[in-house]
Amino acid sequence: MRLTLYDIFLFFMWGCMFASFLLSLKMIGNKNIPPYMRKFYWYTIIAASFSLYNFFQIYFSITSKNASGFFHSSLLLFHFIFLSHFIHSVFPNKKLPKSLKLLFFLFLVLIVTCLLVNDLSKPQSSAYVFTNFGLVIFCCWYYFQLFLEMPMINLFKLPSFWVISGVFFCMCATIPLNALRGYLFDTLPYESYLSLGALLSISYGTMHLFFIKAYLCSPNQPQV
Numbered sequence: 001m002r003l004t005l006y007d008i009f010l011f012f013m014w015g016c017m018f019a020s021f022l023l024s025l026k027m028i029g030n031k032n033i034p035p036y037m038r039k040f041y042w043y044t045i046i047a048a049s050f051s052l053y054n055f056f057q058i059y060f061s062i063t064s065k066n067a068s069g070f071f072h073s074s075l076l077l078f079h080f081i082f083l084s085h086f087i088h089s090v091f092p093n094k095k096l097p098k099s100l101k102l103l104f105f106l107f108l109v110l111i112v113t114c115l116l117v118n119d120l121s122k123p124q125s126s127a128y129v130f131t132n133f134g135l136v137i138f139c140c141w142y143y144f145q146l147f148l149e150m151p152m153i154n155l156f157k158l159p160s161f162w163v164i165s166g167v168f169f170c171m172c173a174t175i176p177l178n179a180l181r182g183y184l185f186d187t188l189p190y191e192s193y194l195s196l197g198a199l200l201s202i203s204y205g206t207m208h209l210f211f212i213k214a215y216l217c218s219p220n221q222p223q224v
Contacts, residue, residue, distance in 0.1 A: 004191075009198040010058070013205035014051035020208040021048035023215045033218040036089045037159050043082055044211065050075055069120030076124065080111060080131045083167055087138045090160035092149045100141060107134035128178040132171035139168040159214040166210025173203040 003011075024041035027033055053071065056062045063071070084104055088096065107130050114127035142164050146155075155161045177184075177200055184193055 004194065006194040006198045006201075009201040009205070010054075013201040013208075014055060016205035016208035016212075017044070017047045017051045020044045020211045020215070023212055027215060027218060030219065034159055036086065037214070037218050040086065040163070040211075040214075043086075044208070046075065046078060046082075047208065065121035069122070069124075073115045073120060073124060073127070076115070076127055076131055077111065080108070080134065083135055084138055087135070087142055087164060087167070090164070091142060092145045100138070103134065103137060107131070123181060125178045125181040129175055132175045132178065135167055136171045136175070139164050139171070143168075157217050159218045162210050162214035162217065166207040166214075169210070170203045170207035174200055 021041075021044040024044040027037060027041055030038070053062075057068050088094070110130045111127050111134075114130065115124060118124055118126065142160075146161070177196065184196060188196070
């Protein structure tokens with residue numbers, strides 16, 4: 001089988017997902033890590049399951065396009081809700097302004113609406129844009145609170161900082177590609193379109209590298 005650039009970066013993304021999953025298992029039951037990191041392994045378990053399913057779906061077509069679309073849509077909702085909850089859990093000030101609460105429910109409604117009205121067998125670009133943009137806003141609020149209220153903490157040793165930074169980087173990098181996916185598909189040669197699509201794999205793989213860094217600096221760190 002001849003591997004393209006797109007395939008290579010897909011394997012890079014899947015490898016990073018599995019690496020973060022395996023490392024997260026070591027955190028289970030560890031009382032020396034911050035409380036907010038003790039359940040984060042669920043995200044990496046789902047990500048590893050997704051990568052395994054995605055491999056067999058892409059190369060062996062084990063399910064129909066509609067079934068695959070439903071699976072991806074369910075994962076997208078999990079991705080948004082889980083990471084939104086995690087970001088909220090590490091806010092220095094847990095009291096959210098009403099505007100931020102309303103934004104969460106607004107984005108959730110927009111995402112669900114996009115998933116319901118669009119063909120499940122096709123990429124859900126609009127849903128991904130709303131998901132990623134919502135998470136970027138929540139990450140920005142975290143940064144705002146962090147630099148306002150905890151200026152003396154060594155951020156490079158703070159697990160939450162690495163997780164949020166990974167999410168922020170990935171979401172910012174993928175918003176333009178998802179927003180322009182339909183236009184790029186119609187205007188670019190298919191090989192060029194796939195090459196650009198490899199950037200999505202790089203972004204999600206890099207996000208999981210940030211998660212690995214968060215796991216590595218979790219034990220015996222400040223419980224904040």
